Amino acid sequence: MEQRQGRNYTRIAIVVLLTLGCLYVLKPFLAAILFAACVVISSWPLYLRLQDAMRGHRTLAALTMTLSLTLLIIIPLSMVAYNLVDDVARGFSELRQAIEHRELMPPAWVREIPLIGESIDTYLRELVASREQMLALAQRMLEPARRYLVAGGLMLGTGVVQLSLAAFVSFFFYRDGKTLLDVVTVTMRRVMGEGAESVSTTVSQTVRGVMYGLLGTALAQALVAAIGFTIAGVPAVPLLSVMIFISSLIPVGPPIIWGGAAFWLFLQHETGWAIFMVIWGTVLISGVDNIVRPMLISRGSSLPFLLTLLGVLGGVIAFGFVGMFIGPTLLAVGYSLMTEWTGTPDRVIRQDQSAR
DSSP: OHHHHHHHHHHHHHHHHHHHHHHHHHGGGHHHHHHHHHHHHHHHHHHHHHHHHTTTOHHHHHHHHHHHHIIIIIHHHHHHHHHHHHHHHHHHHHHHHHHHTTOOOOOHHHHTSTTTHHHHHHHHHHHHHOHHHHHHHHHHHHHHHHHHHHHHHHHHHHHHHHHHHHHHHHHHHHHTHHHHHHHHHHHHHHHHGGGHHHHHHHHHHHHHHHHIIIIIHHHHHHHHHHHHHHHHTOSOHHHHHHHHHHHTTSTTHHHHHHHHHHHHHHHTTOHHHHHHHHHHIIIIIHHHHHHHHHHHSOTTOOOOHHHHHHHHHHHHHHHSTTHHHHHHHHHHHHHHHHHHHHTHHHHHHHHHHHHO
């Protein structure tokens, strides 16, 4: 009996060490693998339909899904990342040239600010008139801003690399998905017993719901914002649309972007278009989040605001750009499993019914 128990401990130790070794080897690619798994799980029904339409050709269907991911997400992000670094460098050089030639003057509305308007206008005009002070101010403010923007462009470029690797991995997940699913199913049954099927269903529904909600809402908001920016004549529409796409993961993110665009229009004395931008952003861009997201997110996949925010920020810190999607997804899976195991949804429903 003791020998058999010792053999079991040895097997467990070997399995643990082997698992840790595999994770250590895959650590550089872990973000891409997790993101590819989320994409494949969320789009698996579409892949099965495509495979049936192609008469069971798994490789051709997997290649079609991978190329679709590349065309819809990776190539547009690559173009924006390239243009972002180029536009930032050109914009700062033009701003520096304007400062050196003293072409920057405060707008007329600054002087109309009650109580402090004249003082601010006088200070800004004196600052513009003094080339040395202006260059010193530019050195203190513009260079750090340039570094942050370039760093953002580099992070976006790194995200493109991660997405490209994720697309490569997703091809094999699609093609060999049924075999991998059988292995995972057998493993979960041996580890968890009868509850394996329930856990598997919860995980797949949660991942699918979160990815639909995050990606679908982000794409819809970015598309609506791009239309609004184009109509209002706002420059750098692709860059602003990508910023809307990224910031849509945080509930307060998109209003900062389209609000900044409306403020820029107001500074350009385009008051009508500024009002249009505010109305477009409030009704349509932010309205997408209130309408599309609940339609896309499935049962049990919604997250409290705090966990959503922590998932986005923690995911970026842990995994980089793709962590914005991995972080909330992992937290949503954990949250859904916890609420199902503890029976919290059932208790909440009973409390609501008794309250009525």
